[in-house]
Amino acid sequence: MFSPSLSQLSLLLLLSSNAFAAPSPSSSSGSSMKLHRRARHAKTAEEWGAWAKSNRDTLIAKYGGGGGGSVSKRSSGTNLLVNQNADSSFYGSIAVGTPPVSYSVVLDTGSADLWLADKDCSGCNNIPRFDYSASSTFKNTSVPFSIKYGSGAAAGTLGQDTVQMAGFSVESQVFAVCNQISDGLLDDPVSGLLGLGFETIAASKAPPFWESLVKNGAWDQPLMSFQLTRMQNVSSATELEAGGTFTMGFTDSSLFTGDIDYNNIPDGMETYWIQQMSSLTSQGSSISLSTATQYAAIDTGTTLVGGPSSVISQIFAQVEGAQPATGNYEGYYTFPCDTDVTVTMAFGGKSWTVSPDDFRVAEISRGECLGGFFELDTGTETPSWIVGDTFLKNVYSVFRYNPPSVGFAQLSSTALQMNSGNEPVPSATIGSVAAGVTAAGGSGGSTQATNGAVSMKMTRGEGMMMMMIIPVVVGLLSLGALVPLA
Numbered sequence: 001m002f003s004p005s006l007s008q009l010s011l012l013l014l015l016s017s018n019a020f021a022a023p024s025p026s027s028s029s030g031s032s033m034k035l036h037r038r039a040r041h042a043k044t045a046e047e048w049g050a051w052a053k054s055n056r057d058t059l060i061a062k063y064g065g066g067g068g069g070s071v072s073k074r075s076s077g078t079n080l081l082v083n084q085n086a087d088s089s090f091y092g093s094i095a096v097g098t099p100p101v102s103y104s105v106v107l108d109t110g111s112a113d114l115w116l117a118d119k120d121c122s123g124c125n126n127i128p129r130f131d132y133s134a135s136s137t138f139k140n141t142s143v144p145f146s147i148k149y150g151s152g153a154a155a156g157t158l159g160q161d162t163v164q165m166a167g168f169s170v171e172s173q174v175f176a177v178c179n180q181i182s183d184g185l186l187d188d189p190v191s192g193l194l195g196l197g198f199e200t201i202a203a204s205k206a207p208p209f210w211e212s213l214v215k216n217g218a219w220d221q222p223l224m225s226f227q228l229t230r231m232q233n234v235s236s237a238t239e240l241e242a243g244g245t246f247t248m249g250f251t252d253s254s255l256f257t258g259d260i261d262y263n264n265i266p267d268g269m270e271t272y273w274i275q276q277m278s279s280l281t282s283q284g285s286s287i288s289l290s291t292a293t294q295y296a297a298i299d300t301g302t303t304l305v306g307g308p309s310s311v312i313s314q315i316f317a318q319v320e321g322a323q324p325a326t327g328n329y330e331g332y333y334t335f336p337c338d339t340d341v342t343v344t345m346a347f348g349g350k351s352w353t354v355s356p357d358d359f360r361v362a363e364i365s366r367g368e369c370l371g372g373f374f375e376l377d378t379g380t381e382t383p384s385w386i387v388g389d390t391f392l393k394n395v396y397s398v399f400r401y402n403p404p405s406v407g408f409a410q411l412s413s414t415a416l417q418m419n420s421g422n423e424p425v426p427s428a429t430i431g432s433v434a435a436g437v438t439a440a441g442g443s444g445g446s447t448q449a450t451n452g453a454v455s456m457k458m459t460r461g462e463g464m465m466m467m468m469i470i471p472v473v474v475g476l477l478s479l480g481a482l483v484p485l486a
């Protein structure tokens, strides 16, 4: 167990009406699970590896090997991801209820709530929906829930049920069952969203799934990680492709090389996964960042990279022929498609390169391509940068609970091979339960209208969809004031 630091506590008191209650560990037996299979396919090497590991962990958990009873089992798990619409979003699978039914959910480090479309959702025609009446363990807590993201909103009520993922189980997990979801937020077969940010920004005010696990010591190591594939420049890529890997409790050393370069989350700012941008280059030229602190939320749920307009314009000023886009594309820039634009970013440590193939999002008119960095007007309430998949596809990323930090490492050749577009799309791989905990926090507090949308021009064109799944939480400004940084 980690005890919260003083600043974390003030933060919690500031943002959450919920006490920092410690969940109590309990054992949870694995049970047979209905999986929605998309297509039959042979397991890939990665899948076999994941299967072997999860199988081994299950056996260790079942038959001991760590000695002792069922309490405080530690484990690790892997969930293979799906890349949807050429890098628009990345989803994994969870199972909910008794008997467990699996659902595809966008994995979003930029928010902290779990929600699913429910069977009463009117505008959710093709999406597989949660049928709460079919789960014997579902409890309706009747607390209204609503959340607004950069690219849409969802609303419904809070409930509790058993949630499983990658061999982990949390009993009485609070999540929202949503009957109102804005158009375009979910794309079949995705049923909802799993927030992997900190409880402090949860609109439900309930402990997020991942945080319940890590606080109870369910993980071998207090971290989770992502490897995301790139399909944007693969002409044969279809709507759904292999999306990479999400791990909990360990880093998969087959997917990266060299050291993981960790940088701390600024003290007391465990909200989004915040980093301080320390340097930026475009086409080899250093871009001056203003003296104001350049906070960045590292966000798997956002497709591109958004930043302050003054800095974004400097990035494009280094690119010959680049110009601000207009109409639907206001806030974006275009540049000649035959230009390779190389941007590097650093967050206090090593500098990382965004490949020209990620910067070049799509050809939107003859010879003119849309750039992967856009102007974001976050006001003063959120980090000024939202660093999404345009960046994250270039690194192995690690989200570490303790010490609170984000780490990046170079992708291995094994990881890069998954960018071919020839890998099978994984089916739901939840695994049997190796470690389980019970969530604390009861039904969650009542949800107030604390969330507002970040202004973001969402653009949908031919086969192109940009998501920005990050909520704005009022209070982050005071957070900054709480812990002034030089």
Ligand SMILES: *[C@@H]1O[C@H](CO)[C@@H](O)[C@H](O)[C@H]1NC(C)=O
Pocket: 118, 132, 140, 141, 142, 157, 159, 177
């Ligand atoms: C939960 O209860 C509330 C209030 O009684 C109701 O409006 C809502 O539809 C219920 N939701 C579910 C998922 O049962």
Ligand SMILES: *[C@@H]1O[C@H](CO)[C@@H](O)[C@H](O)[C@H]1NC(C)=O
Pocket: 230, 233, 234, 235, 355, 356, 357, 358
């Ligand atoms: C796609 O982009 C990556 C990264 O720049 C590059 O290594 C790869 O060769 C590209 N693939 C194709 C098919 O152009």
